[in-house]
Amino acid sequence: MDTWMLSALPDAPARVLDAGCGAGALAAALIARGHDVTAIDLDPSAARAAGVPAREADLTVYEDDPFDVIVLSLSLHHMHPLEAALDRTAALLRPGGRLVVDEFAWDWADAAAATWFYDVGRLLGRFDRPEPDPLARWRAAHVDHSPAGDMLDAVAARFEVVRMRRVPYLFRYLGGEHAARLKEIEEVRHQPTGFRLTAVTRVTGVTNGT
Template identity: 35%
Template sequence: MPPAASTLYTYRFVSDALPPGAGSVLEVGCGAGALAALLQADGLAVRAIDSDAYAVEQARRAGVAAEVAQWPAELGASYDAVLFTRSLHHIHDLAGAVAEARRVLKPGGRVIIEDFRAEGGTARADAWFTALARDLHASGSLGQPVELDTAHDHELHSSDAIAGALCAFATVERADAAYYFRYLEPHLREPAAAAALLEQELATIASGAIEALGQRFVAFDG
């Protein structure tokens, strides 16, 4: 089965953000290991961790040597890049998570983050998503109605809080990213349609019609 459009979208960002000559990567919050598997296929040495034992088992089935660990964790190694792909907003000790990521970087290393505005999207962007999801369901493209799920059982870190936690780095690059399509992708009758939805969302963001829900950061010293 080919990688999901959402996985490829993240993979391209991470690949472009890696430091030149990178050979080792730590992924914090690897989930089912889809991204780690792609990076491994590129020849990178990937250490993948997740706090969820079931997710780690799925990652292992995907050929990733994942392990159960709660970040920050003492892993006894250093890396060319530390990745947080939609995981950092969940980690309770945000400052500690970022500080430990910086500590385990090799010289010239980078912390690479893909996340979203946990504080919520704008009203017009949310309305755009709601209308899109309704139209897709009415056309039969979605197997079930989809609504934005904004309920969480614990407090999440906002995108500005993540940006603030990165201020100890000499350089922090921040960029918008598509994110709404991720809510729709699992429910599409034709998975290949997710790539078109991604491109539609990116074009709508670029036109200024909606604000991006996704956020990306690359932090490094020097």
């Protein structure tokens, strides 16, 4: 868990939903910090293999008791329908509860970023041939993922966004031992392809009509 995620979370113990937990690394870190974590995924097998008691569940239809915090870490762009995922997120958060989103903004990558991504990926052995049209390949690879603007609009329609910043992301995708150096280069050379935000449930005032 990095410093941003730490700063985005309340002190333990909080009741936390990690929706789309994947291999369970974040859920395991949250449990280790003393949070009461429910981890869900369409396919919880990788998380379970890592020792996280993840449930097989689809956030778009998930029902449970209210949570203090819901974390969507690199999962929201995969969730369809996007609106249903965020409707359930809003319904599952207690009043005043916190939404933490760490996301990939694939559609913010331009031709220069896509070219850099495939060139560096090839150097790292991730891709085996030069890419003649990097941006076309990039777009084709991500066409079934929600664009960042749709995610941000759908969050803002349901929550008060407290903090939002655009961040580099490609270095995380490329990973490996050079990730820290790649992050420095990406920050200087390319526009952000990720965003991180915290938001809270809207507090709706009750009026008596007078």
